[in-house]
Amino acid sequence: MAEMTPRKRALLCMTGNKQRADRISCCDTLTTATVDQMNAAKAPFPEANRDPELMYRLAAAAWEVIGLEGFKLPFDLCVEAEALGCSINWGRIDRHPSVESHVFGDLKDLKIPENIVERGRFPLKYDVEARLRKNYGDYLPIVNQVTGPFTVAGHVFGIEKFCIWTKKRPQEEVKEALMQIAEMNIADCKQALRSGADLVCIADPSATSDILSPVFFRDVMVPVYQNMARKIGAPVVIHICGNTSAYLPYIGDTGFDAFSIDAQVDVAFAKQVVGKKIAIVGGVPTITALLFGTPAKVREFAVEAVKKGVDMLMPSCGIPPRTSTENFKALVDVARCLVYV
Amino acid sequence: MSRTSEEIVNAFVKAIVDGDEEAAAAAAREAVEAGLDAYELVTKNGGEAMTVVNKKYETKEYFVPEVLCAANALNAGVEVLTPHMKASTTAEPATVVLGVVEGDIHDIGKNLVKIMLSSAGFRVIDLGKDVPVQKMIDAVKQNNADVVGMSALMSTTMPVMKKVIGALEEVKLRDKVKVIVGGGPVTPEWAESIGADARPHDASAAVGVTKELVEKLRKERAGKQ
Numbered sequence: 311m312a313e314m315t316p317r318k319r320a321l322l323c324m325t326g327n328k329q330r331a332d333r334i335s336c337c338d339t340l341t342t343a344t345v346d347q348m349n350a351a352k353a354p355f356p357e358a359n360r361d362p363e364l365m366y367r368l369a370a371a372a373w374e375v376i377g378l379e380g381f382k383l384p385f386d387l388c389v390e391a392e393a394l395g396c397s398i399n400w401g402r403i404d405r406h407p408s409v410e411s412h413v414f415g416d417l418k419d420l421k422i423p424e425n426i427v428e429r430g431r432f433p434l435k436y437d438v439e440a441r442l443r444k445n446y447g448d449y450l451p452i453v454n455q456v457t458g459p460f461t462v463a464g465h466v467f468g469i470e471k472f473c474i475w476t477k478k479r480p481q482e483e484v485k486e487a488l489m490q491i492a493e494m495n496i497a498d499c500k501q502a503l504r505s506g507a508d509l510v511c512i513a514d515p516s517a518t519s520d521i522l523s524p525v526f527f528r529d530v531m532v533p534v535y536q537n538m539a540r541k542i543g544a545p546v547v548i549h550i551c552g553n554t555s556a557y558l559p560y561i562g563d564t565g566f567d568a569f570s571i572d573a574q575v576d577v578a579f580a581k582q583v584v585g586k587k588i589a590i591v592g593g594v595p596t597i598t599a600l601l602f603g604t605p606a607k608v609r610e611f612a613v614e615a616v617k618k619g620v621d622m623l624m625p626s627c628g629i630p631p632r633t634s635t636e637n638f639k640a641l642v643d644v645a646r647c648l649v650y651v
Numbered sequence: 652m653s654r655t656s657e658e659i660v661n662a663f664v665k666a667i668v669d670g671d672e673e674a675a676a677a678a679a680r681e682a683v684e685a686g687l688d689a690y691e692l693v694t695k696n697g698g699e700a701m702t703v704v705n706k707k708y709e710t711k712e713y714f715v716p717e718v719l720c721a722a723n724a725l726n727a728g729v730e731v732l733t734p735h736m737k738a739s740t741t742a743e744p745a746t747v748v749l750g751v752v753e754g755d756i757h758d759i760g761k762n763l764v765k766i767m768l769s770s771a772g773f774r775v776i777d778l779g780k781d782v783p784v785q786k787m788i789d790a791v792k793q794n795n796a797d798v799v800g801m802s803a804l805m806s807t808t809m810p811v812m813k814k815v816i817g818a819l820e821e822v823k824l825r826d827k828v829k830v831i832v833g834g835g836p837v838t839p840e841w842a843e844s845i846g847a848d849a850r851p852h853d854a855s856a857a858v859g860v861t862k863e864l865v866e867k868l869r870k871e872r873a874g875k876q
Contacts, residue, residue, distance in 0.1 A: 473719050474720055477670065520835050596836075628806065628807055
């Protein structure tokens with residue numbers, strides 16, 4: 311029998327085929343970087359977001375230091391906005407970069423250059439992905455993260471303004487802007503897949519149901535996501551922050567392979583609603599368990615999530631930078647010794 | 652034929668609930684011409700309208716975009732009415748310092764709370780987003796704040812709330828001010844564990860919670876004297 315590599319395991323688990331894997335995967339498709347890893351790899355924020363060597367070392371640390379079964383790039387959600395002209399606050403060792411200014415005053419000002427994936431830090435990301443592939447072969451999966459269309463719209467237009475437009479502008483115009491951003495995401499993924507990435511994580515934190523109605527999600531976001539699912543050409547996991555329970559009836563229609571749920575969504579409930587339409591990944595709360603809990607508490611949550619049927623064991627959101635290695639490793643330990651229930 | 656006072660007030664309230672800026676401004680202008688009390692229109696009727704909006708938000712008929720539109724409509728009305736307002740004769744309003752914690756730039760929730768609290772008559776000092784811990788402490792001191800409200804929308808920035816509360820303790824201000832926290836990932840359990848006084852479950856709940864805390868605080872102060 312062929313060896314079950316972490317790469318095969320992750321691809322099986324995130325596409326809803328965990329029964330064919332030897333055990334559950336703990337490939338974290340969200341932000342993996344912690345201060346401990348930065349110190350161990352001598353690759354601190356904010357420099358590791360911009361320097362190729364440091365970015366490589368910090369990406370590799372997910373596996374080398376913690377044992378997470380995959381690499382994920384980049385660490386922040388600003389690559390798209392930066393390439394489109396937004397100014398970025400680069401943060402510091404325990405603070406992720408964030409978008410400081412918006413660039414488009416109106417929906418019709420949105421212009422995405424043809425060569426967008428050659429701009430900003432896109433090429434840097436592909437270079438590091440290629441280097442990881444070269445050095446680790448096919449053993450571990452490489453996750454290309456893209457910032458989802460709604461979140462990028464919030465970055466380039468300003469989130470409040472864009473929210474108001476969802477009510478005041480013709481829905482077709484709003485959808486069209488999101489579609490254009492999605493095309494940039496698709497072009498990015500295609501380049502990343504050529505550079506060595508195996509799978510895609512769309513992080514669209516702003517599309518949370520704390521902000522948007524399930525009806526808007528169904529009528530506007532789902533068609534935009536369907537377009538992405540059709541064109542990307544690799545397994546896709548989508549992460550949306552907050553309590554997304556109200557999206558569960560529609561999330562399976564996106565055509566994505568997996569839905570990464572935040573701590574406010576119950577794994578068992580999610581599994582029950584989506585059935586076999588889409589895999590559910592996540593399960594370990596970042597704040598109560600990983601950041602402020604103990605290894606025992608992390609194990610407790612992780613075991614519970616597996617019992618409830620989670621398809622891939624991951625933190626419920628991007629990891630807080632001050633999370634201890636001890637706690638983070640406890641998640642990996644559970645995946646290593648557990649199959650699925 | 653011109654409308655009755657009642658019709659104008661109803662049109663003003665409806666315009667806010669519908670999130671219609673132009674209609675709200677038009678009703679406000681009509682109210683000024685008809686000689687209605689501008690102050691009452693803003694605080695009482697504007698407040699009523701936002702209560703309806705709150706309720707719709709709470710029952711998930713409205714979401715953030717609808718609330719933002721309503722707030723814009725209220726603001727459009729307030730802009731027209733402000734020059735016509737006579738000074739308030741009501742009791743000294745309580746002061747609330749609001750801010751999104753350092754490292755976090757997600758301010759929709761905080762802005763909603765600001766709108767709700769302002770329309771309920773609180774004096775709101777808005778520090779904006781990405782507010783350094785020290786700046787928050789300074790604002791509490793300088794404004795003699797009754798309540799400090801902070802929000803974090805990212806699980807990565809939530810821990811800063813704990814720092815702010817620690818800093819308040821250090822400068823011996825913790826007993827003098829009530830602390831409310833909010834934001835998507837902030838659970839009531841977490842709020843309690845860091846020693847916050849309350850975690851309203853959404854922006855609309857913030858008004859009631861803040862009123863209760865201010866009453867409690869004023870009683871505590873009276874008890875000490």
